[in-house]
Amino acid sequence: MMIEKTVKIVNNAGLHTRPAATIVKLASKYKCDFNILKDGLNINGKSIIGVMTLAAEMGSELLLTFDGVDEKEASEEISDYFNRGFDEL
Amino acid sequence: MKSFKQIFTEAENKITGIAAAPGIVISKVYLFTKEKIKINDGEITDIDEAISNFNEALVKSKKELNKIFAIAKEKMEATRAAIFEAQVMILDDPILIENIINRIKSEKRQPEYIVNDEISKYQDLMRLSHESYMKERAQDIEDIKNRIIRNLQKRRWKSKITNDLIVVSDSLTPADTILLSRCNVKGFVTDHGGVTSHAAIISRSLNIPAVVGTHNATTTIKDGDNIIVDGFHGYILVNPTEEQIIFFRKKLIHLIELQKGLEEFKDKPAMTNDGHEIQLMANVDVTGEVDVVISSGAKGVGLYRTEQILEELGEFPDELEQTTIYSRLSSRIYPDDIIIRAFDIGGDKVKFLDFEEPNPFLGLRGIRILLENKVIFKTQIKAVLKASKDKNVQFMLPMVSTIGEIQRSKELIEECKKELKHDKIPFDKNMKVGIMIEVPAAAVMAKEFAMEVDFLSIGTNDLIQYLMAVDRGNDFVSDLYQEFSPAVVRTISHIVNEANKAGKTVSLCGEMAGDTLAIPLLVGLGLNSLSLSPSTIPYAKRIISKFSFVKAKELSDDCLCCSTETEIQQKIEHFFKINNITRTRNII
Numbered sequence: 001m002m003i004e005k006t007v008k009i010v011n012n013a014g015l016h017t018r019p020a021a022t023i024v025k026l027a028s029k030y031k032c033d034f035n036i037l038k039d040g041l042n043i044n045g046k047s048i049i050g051v052m053t054l055a056a057e058m059g060s061e062l063l064l065t066f067d068g069v070d071e072k073e074a075s076e077e078i079s080d081y082f083n084r085g086f087d088e089l
Numbered sequence: 090m091k092s093f094k095q096i097f098t099e100a101e102n103k104i105t106g107i108a109a110a111p112g113i114v115i116s117k118v119y120l121f122t123k124e125k126i127k128i129n130d131g132e133i134t135d136i137d138e139a140i141s142n143f144n145e146a147l148v149k150s151k152k153e154l155n156k157i158f159a160i161a162k163e164k165m166e167a168t169r170a171a172i173f174e175a176q177v178m179i180l181d182d183p184i185l186i187e188n189i190i191n192r193i194k195s196e197k198r199q200p201e202y203i204v205n206d207e208i209s210k211y212q213d214l215m216r217l218s219h220e221s222y223m224k225e226r227a228q229d230i231e232d233i234k235n236r237i238i239r240n241l242q243k244r245r246w247k248s249k250i251t252n253d254l255i256v257v258s259d260s261l262t263p264a265d266t267i268l269l270s271r272c273n274v275k276g277f278v279t280d281h282g283g284v285t286s287h288a289a290i291i292s293r294s295l296n297i298p299a300v301v302g303t304h305n306a307t308t309t310i311k312d313g314d315n316i317i318v319d320g321f322h323g324y325i326l327v328n329p330t331e332e333q334i335i336f337f338r339k340k341l342i343h344l345i346e347l348q349k350g351l352e353e354f355k356d357k358p359a360m361t362n363d364g365h366e367i368q369l370m371a372n373v374d375v376t377g378e379v380d381v382v383i384s385s386g387a388k389g390v391g392l393y394r395t396e397q398i399l400e401e402l403g404e405f406p407d408e409l410e411q412t413t414i415y416s417r418l419s420s421r422i423y424p425d426d427i428i429i430r431a432f433d434i435g436g437d438k439v440k441f442l443d444f445e446e447p448n449p450f451l452g453l454r455g456i457r458i459l460l461e462n463k464v465i466f467k468t469q470i471k472a473v474l475k476a477s478k479d480k481n482v483q484f485m486l487p488m489v490s491t492i493g494e495i496q497r498s499k500e501l502i503e504e505c506k507k508e509l510k511h512d513k514i515p516f517d518k519n520m521k522v523g524i525m526i527e528v529p530a531a532a533v534m535a536k537e538f539a540m541e542v543d544f545l546s547i548g549t550n551d552l553i554q555y556l557m558a559v560d561r562g563n564d565f566v567s568d569l570y571q572e573f574s575p576a577v578v579r580t581i582s583h584i585v586n587e588a589n590k591a592g593k594t595v596s597l598c599g600e601m602a603g604d605t606l607a608i609p610l611l612v613g614l615g616l617n618s619l620s621l622s623p624s625t626i627p628y629a630k631r632i633i634s635k636f637s638f639v640k641a642k643e644l645s646d647d648c649l650c651c652s653t654e655t656e657i658q659q660k661i662e663h664f665f666k667i668n669n670i671t672r673t674r675n676i677i
Contacts, residue, residue, distance in 0.1 A: 017175045017226070017229075020175065021174055021175050021178055024178060041214075044184045046184060047183070047184035047185055048175055048178040048179055048182050049179050049182050049184075049185050049208070049211050049230065050182075050184060050185075050211070052211075052226060052230070053211045053214045055215065055223045
């Protein structure tokens with residue numbers, strides 16, 4: 001089983017350093033694998049340097065994949081953080 | 090035998106610089122390059138060692154970043170602080186670390202090559218972005234990459250540099266100087282920097298000959314060359330001829346004899362020939378220097394630069410560590426006094442903020458940083474108080490420019506005393522507190538400032554720099570850094586007179602006190618206490634013993650009427666001549 005979720009960047013500043021750090025911190029709490037896909041680039045979501053590389057500006061779409069025992073909880077918490085515009089709305 | 094002038098005029102292999110620390114040395118060169126990071130992509134045989142080096146570099150980098158972070162957090166806006174947090178997180182990035190370690194195992198190449206290659210891949214991706222902030226982010230990543238590589242390489246040069254070499258470098262940070270001096274470095278030569286650059290000061294206090302500001306030493310001198318460094322005159326001879334070597338060997342023997350002759354002054358007070366005693370205290374930069382202080386015949390420590398502990402440790406020491414260091418020093422110096430100066434961070438010393446201030450010398454430094462970071466300041470105050478229990482410790486505040494700063498510092502000192510009292514920890518209730526006079530505003534207001542404290546200490550390096558509006562580390566203007574400018578002489582005179590009016594003691598602890606040429610003038614201006622590099626103290630005692638206070642007073646009165654530096658220098662040189670005083674550099 002694997003959960004896939006498509007999310008959109010909705011805040012003005014995009015996926016900048018602070019949210020990148022928060023995403024990694026959230027992901028690290030879970031056991032499941034977590035990847036982010038954007039424009040053919042597949043990044044491990046537990047790698048800060050990887051997430052920083054995504055350069056996702058406002059309006060861009062990302063595909064999040066979760067695979068592992070706690071994939072459900074992880075997918076909910078992380079996609080929710082994206083949908084809240086990283087609490088910057 | 091040829092004269093020095095002849096030898097040098099004939100020499101085709103000479104380099105001229107600024108004499109920064111006295112002494113002569115003949116030895117082989119270690120060319121210390123650090124500006125451009127060179128990546129060694131060589132193959133390795135010991136994979137376990139490479140991985141453990143990599144892990145160590147990560148730990149070291151984390152320690153450094155946390156040090157920066159500790160203070161930056163209080164000062165910076167959240168967005169900048171997030172970048173630090175992300176940098177720290179990169180050092181813990183499980184994917185990145187795993188990739189690097191796997192590649193070290195499979196490719197069997199130097200960790201620095203793998204680190205560079207792996208992190209650069211991410212940077213290339215970031216640079217592809219059309220967003221300008223992403224390009225900046227690539228720069229942030231560059232910092233962390235270089236930090237890891239630097240920490241990987243530091244291990245290597247430590248083992249690569251053998252003992253007894255002369256270090257030739259573009260420039261040297263205080264930290265470099267201290268680290269290198271542990272390899273028993275014989276001399277320092279740099280392209281940049283002036284007499285009062287911190288590296289020059291440390292060379293003097295460690296008794297290592299140094300010539301700075303040569304402009305082209307690193308391009309002319311090659312690794313492994315044999316050179317002669319003359320730290321009295323500021324000359325270097327590259328791959329010297331037989332004649333030059335013989336000439337300087339003789340000078341060296343002469344120098345050693347002269348230094349033996351100076352030992353007779355060791356246990357004598359520094360006294361003019363009409364019986365006026367001058368207290369000569371020592372400046373201490375490095376904790377290990379106390380032995381030099383004691384053997385120099387100094388009367389206590391007039392300036393202990395605590396920021397050097399940060400250089401040595403690479404992080405802020407906690408209260409216990411500081412208490413141990415200060416207590417050990419104060420008991421070694423007992424019954425003489427030791428003046429401990431609060432951390433003077435900022436400017437060119439101890440850069441711990443990762444953001445660039447547009448004007449660091451006019452920015453957050455000295456007491457300004459301490460009052461912004463009360464936790465660090467109070468930790469230090471308490472450690473100093475604890476070390477004061479034998480009543481021979483005094484505490485000094487750097488870079489004071491307003492009375493408010495003194496009052497706020499005193500309030501914090503009172504708070505610390507209350508807390509110690511509450512915990513029943515012994516300390517000197519009457520520990521003297523003084524300030525450095527190094528900002529022109531404090532010089533002008535010397536009397537009023539003096540009323541607030543127990544003593545004043547003139548820091549000439551910064552005072553001259555701020556008075557003349559000249560960056561002492563900038564070669565282009567460093568000739569405007571004039572110790573004997575009439576403005577400097579009159580300002581010192583003003584400070585001494587104002588301190589006397591307030592009934593407070595005043596001393597001088599800048600590099601000017603270590604310039605033997607300045608000594609008669611300073612004595613004449615009424616300074617009864619000077620603090621200087623321990624290695625200079627015997628030389629200073631010899632000079633003081635050769636003139637009278639009355640004559641020195643006449644000299645300083647004369648100098649106070651001059652309007653150019655040249656006039657003042659001529660008057661001083663004339664004074665040396667008529668009183669038959671020779672400076673060491675002229676005897677050698």
